[in-house]
Amino acid sequence: MPKRVDHEHRRQQIAAAVRRIAADRGLEGVSLNEVAAEAGISKGFVQHYFASRDDMLRYATTTLRGALEERIVARSGDGVRVRDLLIALLPLDEAARDDALVANAFLVRALKDPEIACHFRTGHRLLRDTVAALLAAARADGDLVPTVDPATEAVLLLALVSGLADAVLLGYQSGDEAIALIDLHLSRITATRRNPR
C-alpha cells in the first residue's frame, strides 16, 4: 500500500464531512466522533490532520468560500447577467441549499473568530465586486437607470438575496417567489422598463 498520503486531499475530505454535518445539524453536531464517522476514518486520523476542533472549523470555512468562488466563476462568463448570478445564490438545489445552511451554521462562530470572519468578508467582497462590475457593464450599455450607483446597488442586491435565501430555507417563500422578488427589484433599476418608450 502506498505510504504517501495526500495531506491536502485528506483535509478536504474531512472538511466536506464537517460541511455535511453542519448543514444537517449545525455546528453543535460537529464533534470529533461525528466527523470521523461521517468521513469514514478514525478519530486519530482526524486529529492527525487538525490540531484542534477550531482548526478544523476554520479550514472548513476556507473550503466553503472555494465552493462559492467556483459557482461565481461558473456564472461569470461572457454574457452572464446579474440576474443569473443572484439566482445562483438562492438555495434552489441541494448543493446551494447545503452551502446556505453551512454558511448560516458558521455565522455566529464568525463573529467570535477573526479568521473565520475574514473568510466571510473576503467572500462577500468578491461577490460584491462581481455584481458591481456586472451592473457597471449594464449601465454602460444603457440598460440601467443612470442614477443607479453600481457599488451601492451591488450591496443592496446582495443583502436582498441573502435575506431571500434565508426566507426560502425557512419556507417563508418558494424559490419561484424569491426569483419574482429579484425580478421586481431589477425592474426598478433597469432603464427599459422605467422608460418603456
Place this chain on the structure above:
Amino acid sequence: MPKRVDHEHRRQQIAAAVRRIAADRGLEGVSLNEVAAEAGISKGFVQHYFASRDDMLRYATTTLRGALEERIVARSGDGVRVRDLLIALLPLDEAARDDALVANAFLVRALKDPEIACHFRTGHRLLRDTVAALLAAARADGDLVPTVDPATEAVLLLALVSGLADAVLLGYQSGDEAIALIDLHLSRITATRRNPR
C-alpha cells in the same frame, strides 16, 4: 422561605440564559452545565423545568418571538412609519444584536424541528402583516407609488432588512450604511420622490 416557585418565571430565567449563551457561542455552547452556570442555578433545577435539551431550546424560541413582538408593538403606535419599524429590525443596539445572533443560532435547528420552524414562521407572518398594513396605509395617503403591492413589498422589504441585519452583524456594513440602503429602497417606492412635481 416561600415554598411556592413561580414555574413560568423560572423557565423564562432559564430561557434568558439559553439566549445569552446562544448569542455568545451559538447553540453549540448550550449545554446543561453551561445553562445552569449562566442562570446561576443547579443542573438538577434546569432538568426539573425542562424534560430535555430540545424542550429547553423550543421554549427559548417562543421567548425570542415574544421579544420581537414587544419591539414591534412598541413601534406600531400611531404615526409610526414603515421606515422606523424596518430600522428597529437592524442590530443597532446590544439587545437587537443579541436577538439577531440568537435567531441566527436557531436557524439551522429550525429547519429540522417543526415546532421551532413554526415559531419562526409565526414571527415572520406577524412582521409581514404589520409592514404590509403600514404600506397599505401609506398608499391610501398617496405616499406610495400606486403600482406597489403592499403584501409583496412587505416580503421584499423584510428580506432586504434581514440580509442587511446579517451584513451589519458580520461587519460588511455599518448600521448607518444599512439605514442608507433602506432609505434608497424606500425612495424608489414612495410617490413623492418619483413624481416630484
